[in-house]
Amino acid sequence: MKRTAALRAVALGAAVAMIATACSSGGGSDEATDGTGENVTLTWWHNSNTGAGKDYYDQLADEFESDNPGVTIEVSALQHEDMLTKLDAAFQTGDQPDIFMERGGGELKAHVEAGLVKDITDDAADTISALGGSVAGWTVEDRVYSLPFSMGVVGFWYNKSMFAQAGITEAPTTMDELNAAVEALKGVGIEPISVGAGSGWPAAHYWYYFALRQCSQDTIDTATQSLEFTDDCWVRAGESLAEFVATEPFNTGFLGTEAQGTPESASGLLANRKVAMELAGHWEPGVMQGLTEDEQGLGEDTAWFPFPEVPGGQGDPAAQLGGGDAWACSNDAPDVCVDFIEFLLSNDVQKGFAELDMGLPTLPSATAFVAAPELAQLLSFRNDAPYVQLYFDTAFGENIGGAMNEAIVSVFAGSGTPQGVVDATQSAADLEK
Template sequence: MAAHLSRRTLFGLVGAGAGAYLLSACGGGDSGDPDGPQAINWWHIQNTEPMLPVWAAMAKEYQSGHDGVTVEIQPLENEAFKAKLTTATQAGSPPDLFQSWGGGVLRQQVDAGLVKDLTDDVRPWIDTLLPAAVQPFTVDGKIYGVPFDVGMVGFWYNKDLFASAGVTTAPTTWAGFLDAVRRLKAAGTVPIALAGKEKWPGHYYWAYLAMRIGGLGALQQAAKDGNFDTPDFVAAGERLKELVALQPFQKGFLGADYSSPDGQAATMGNGGAAMELMGQWAPSVQASASTSKKGLGDKLGFFPFPAVEGGRGAASEAFGGGNGFAVGRDAPASTVDFLRALLTVENQRKAAATGAVLPTVTAAADAIADANNRVVAQTLAAATGFQLYLDQAYPPAVGQQVNDSVAELIAGNRTPAQIVKDITTVAKNQ
């Protein structure tokens, strides 16, 4: 799937919670002795098909080749993971290997001394990864995490529903996008599926609009001075209000989850809406949440967020991020080696073949089988700029306020001018 933590998974699959998946009867433990028994405690959010068994198989394979090393996997649903990780980090005892999206949250963990500086450890092989994917995991020039997945947010759409409504080409401008929404509504189709309850999917709209109107510079400046009370951010809210006024979302969207049987992904996967604005994991989650367990198949298409007329941001600037792993400060010596094993070309190809991961290892890109995922990868590769999810890029409290404020705007409870003041108040106190 928000602080920014996103729930996406944000860069990851989001689904029902799963209990601890033990690959060994050996309990969690930690040993700095590379020659002694070592147990790696691994938390991740790939708690559903297709990646859950893939990760388990990779861990089992690693164990078989490394005597004395055991891997204890705990797959968690995205929100449950974040809650549990917060408790663990506040207690000063992070897991040995755990899901990370980089950005502001990782910086706080670095400042608190909770994660290992991996710069020297990964130096021999980090150049095999896409530089843009590594950037969110780099703090003050040092690497504190390694990404296994990278991608961007864009519109996933149902080609059949577009055709039935007479929308023959993917919109490239905001005005054209709003016209497509009107056409879809006129044809009796729900234009957009949205998980309003979870908030983070809504923030994508405001963030992208701010990018298209003010350019990446506006978001970067806000990160520096904490001031969101500017014409560009207000205008982003006004444009979002234009969309909300068309009532484009499915019935009950304010109470909808992302991955539940009646949530955003299922609504798309079952043909109940024409579009969703979501990351690269969308097709696999749509399929998993759909009644058929197959999703839309070749009926699904992808297009980038459109340009805003008169805006300083280009449509070639991408908004997204990647899933990765950080290493806890007390992790066993073998943890970084295990992380390296997960990022080999062979294992990245296995992950890419599931359709749930866009690999960060450049040589593994040939394993991207899904046509839409290839489009995402190509679009991202050609991007002229990149912005990390706002609820990841900014400090957690600011990211959460962005999500909360945009949700209030979409619900009609706050105005564009009010939400930028609310966000700024929180940002100025960081």
């Protein structure tokens, strides 16, 4: 009896101790990053987690540390999706790293409203003026919050030899020419275009471009501010899209096709020569390389042309749809953080960035160092564009953008209408006002 009682007491003690340990190990210790002290630690999250890109960023951190005694940079190289998930959680707890990526638009606006991002308009004035128009997507009420380091535009990636096989000699520049190309490709038994409507946004890019062609820049800018979609150019964008979808240019089962990731995805179909073209951004050659066995993607057959003109629209036919990534500092980061992101946007760093094909540099002086010819061509369209419209789902934020994309996919499915897209967007927007 006595022995059992003693044993019980021991068991109790052990249980209590275990719980206590379990609880105490949960409380992490946060190192103070104090801007006023001599020694400063900056935490930096980025998504170049493999190969030369990772080494390049590590090297930059070392370089900055030796130029600025007392500054330590803790680099976390994360896989892209992991980084986004961790960043979301970090923003919710207000525990974000000092230096992180911002995609701009509505997402940035939400972060600014919650007081999470540092206003760098004055501290980084020189770099901002060097970047010129690119910073527009990262500006909230005339204040700049991030420095874009890579920006691309969306256009048609296509297979040169398939175009030749169908007897298409010139890349289409108008909708009529695009429709003719679609017919020609069908004529030789090639599925013309793949679209990842299952992922939503790749399908939505068509509507965005039709809106960009139908609506004037003023109308779009006003709508971004007022969140009123009353102009009938928004409906006409949907009508243009419905007309195009009616010509049945897309791959079989496109409503269930995903954007990228598998050989059956929209990018995979183009990379594996199952379709002739796909509307996608500057990331496409890299994505395609990962989806073919020889890691070459389309190789020599890779080519690019910008989204065609749409007759009767009020938008500038040379305007491009695009987006990119920018470096931002946390609101509570030490001041040296701004120096670091300015360093990341310096001439030499952007040049190295371009040479390693890590993205499309935003600093005009560095754009000459992009090696791949089709990317250089894309870059020339970006630089010559009267303006680059940020992807609408990014510009309007996740909620309005999500509602918009959903309604656009239903136009692709034939169950939605052009007016339906505007209505869904407007009712989501009304909740944000």
